[in-house]
Amino acid sequence: MRRMILVLVLLLAAPCMAAEVTLDRFLVEAFSGKTPTTQMLWMTPELKMRAAKVLDHPYAGMRVKYWRDGSRTAWVIDEIGKERPITIGVVVSAGHIDQVKVLAFRESRGGEVRYPFFTQQFVAAGLKDGDRLDRDIDGITGATLSVWAVTKVSRLALIFHSEVMRNG
């Protein structure tokens, strides 16, 4: 009986856990209610090269919008999973990921990447040599391309964050 109640609670809670987050809400959560103004990071040739290496294709755009408060930045980046773009929000603080949230998932499958059990893996992750994450991320069967997309965007956000901090 207890097991049934637990399953029922989880089933009812699942939509809440997986609900997509609006950009405003993501930023409010990222900056504790005080959303900073939008800033732009222009892609230098070196950044383009690093981004292309991470994404396995050129980054789509010449500038990246971000929000910054001190050593804390937030990034909202699109990356295609299988066919459609997934919009992913990443908050980086002092060179490590503080939060990863899927803001919009448009694919027909692979949506498990929206759940905290997956995105929590990125918390406290940083970069090591070769712009790779300093930890392994467990994949999800049937959602490989979505997992790769979220992982790539996380790496990209860390790269962009380091560039912003370097520029002062």
Add this chain to the structure above:
Amino acid sequence: MANFHWRFFLHRWHRRIGLVAALFVLLLVITGILLNHTNDIGLDRMPLENSWLRAYYGLDKGGADTGKPASYRFAGRELQARDGQLRLGGIRLTDCPQLIGVMETQDQVLVVCPDRLVLLTPDGQLIDQADSLRGIPSGLSAVAVQGNNVFLRQGKTSLGVNLNDLSVHPVEATPDVAWQGSQATIDVTPMDAITWERVVLDLHSGRLFGHFGVWLVDLMAVGAALLAMSGLVLARRRHRAR
């Protein structure tokens, strides 16, 4: 004698079903293997260019003439919204169900889709883009430029665009602004591009030929099952006879 009669019966029908089903089974095998490796082969990234298949899937249907540009030429290439994608010279830039308008300034080109703004360099490189998640309202129907100011129309509302960050804000557009686009309500329906993966999927399931095709594939599947069963029985009887 009775056993011999059944074996002969099974063998004859095994052969008949096999002959009929052979081609279909081959087709299923080929399409099945293709679907198993669709990502590796790139079937899911190959847009459909065949005119017959495009007509079959209802692509390239002309809508009512609403004054929106079907395509726009700049940087020596054609910019158009096709199969839900914005393409420049045939190369995909981003999602875009319809081309509402294109505004060229001295150093930038603003492309307006119903729910997205796309900023390009004069030679067609992507600078930036913003969609509904990033504050662009859906249902944009027209665009206009007056001096250094760019305006958008959403229903009866006029919006100003800040090209520095592609944000929009309500404004009062002056009456002599020349709008490019349509005053009609635009049905913004996201449209996934039809790729060869879809064609192979429909061929595999029989849906390419409508309900008849689906039933035929079901029938062939039943035939394959009968082949398997009769084959097993025949093999067992032959083994016993030895």
